Amino acid sequence: MIERLRAEGPTWAALVACYASYAALTLAAPAHWSAYVALAVVLAFHSSLQHEIIHGHPTRWKRVNEALVFPPLGFAFPFERYRDTHLAHHNDNRLTDPYDDPESWYVDPRRWAHLSNPARAVLRINNTVAGRMAIGPGLSLVSFTIADARRLFAGDRAVARAWALHGVGAALVLVWLWRCGVDPLGYALACYGGLSLINLRSFLEHRAEERVRGRSAIVEDRGPLALLYLNNNLHAVHHAHPEMPWAAIPAHYRAHKDRFLKMNGGYAFPSYWSVLRSFLFRPKEPVAHPLMPGPET
Numbered sequence: 001m002i003e004r005l006r007a008e009g010p011t012w013a014a015l016v017a018c019y020a021s022y023a024a025l026t027l028a029a030p031a032h033w034s035a036y037v038a039l040a041v042v043l044a045f046h047s048s049l050q051h052e053i054i055h056g057h058p059t060r061w062k063r064v065n066e067a068l069v070f071p072p073l074g075f076a077f078p079f080e081r082y083r084d085t086h087l088a089h090h091n092d093n094r095l096t097d098p099y100d101d102p103e104s105w106y107v108d109p110r111r112w113a114h115l116s117n118p119a120r121a122v123l124r125i126n127n128t129v130a131g132r133m134a135i136g137p138g139l140s141l142v143s144f145t146i147a148d149a150r151r152l153f154a155g156d157r158a159v160a161r162a163w164a165l166h167g168v169g170a171a172l173v174l175v176w177l178w179r180c181g182v183d184p185l186g187y188a189l190a191c192y193g194g195l196s197l198i199n200l201r202s203f204l205e206h207r208a209e210e211r212v213r214g215r216s217a218i219v220e221d222r223g224p225l226a227l228l229y230l231n232n233n234l235h236a237v238h239h240a241h242p243e244m245p246w247a248a249i250p251a252h253y254r255a256h257k258d259r260f261l262k263m264n265g266g267y268a269f270p271s272y273w274s275v276l277r278s279f280l281f282r283p284k285e286p287v288a289h290p291l292m293p294g295p296e297t
Contacts, residue, residue: 026177042194050069103202201233207267
């Protein structure tokens, strides 16, 4: 018990800091527009905490953990849908597959061949850091909502439950925002900004690679972004040990750095600044999945 409390203490501290900051910023927002900028950071941090909860932290009880992040502060995605799609994403044998990996941005080459030129242009822009942060959240919201609407009309009860709970939580958040006098446009921009920050993290987390262990990246950032992402920048470590608490990941990586870099074929970057320098306006890879068969000729 003591050992678990020691391991999970940083997560409890992060939860308290997140909600305290959120309360302070929403109360201050009507008088200070700069609060909306800070709120974008807090909303991204809350998303990182949701990710940590999905992997079984900070308690042994799933329902208790999920209650800790129940309020959908960023409104975008129902937590239970995020949970289910993210756990499906952790099937490493299917990582980057356009059909089986819910978090993949790759497109089946056969589908790519039939897309219009404007659609291709949008996806190419989205394959740069600038594009992923600017239009990526909008593309995610539209595609996710359309896909879930189809599931709802098909009678998927799990999806219906997720959206119903999301509605309850969103209503509670809206009441709080209304009582605080928060500007709706300012908050909407903060929500979008939070998604943009998360998209910077996920931009190159995975690549198309024959070897399963070579598909997950390492970004050796130790600055504020590493904290914002709860060390999920060391993504190959997370995929190798998804149960590991976020605070333990850096030490584990340092102790086994050579093994992880050999395992993922050196798919690593020294910092997010290096990622920005390399891919701000340059696509990191083709949009069409390079390991899938192309259209018949």
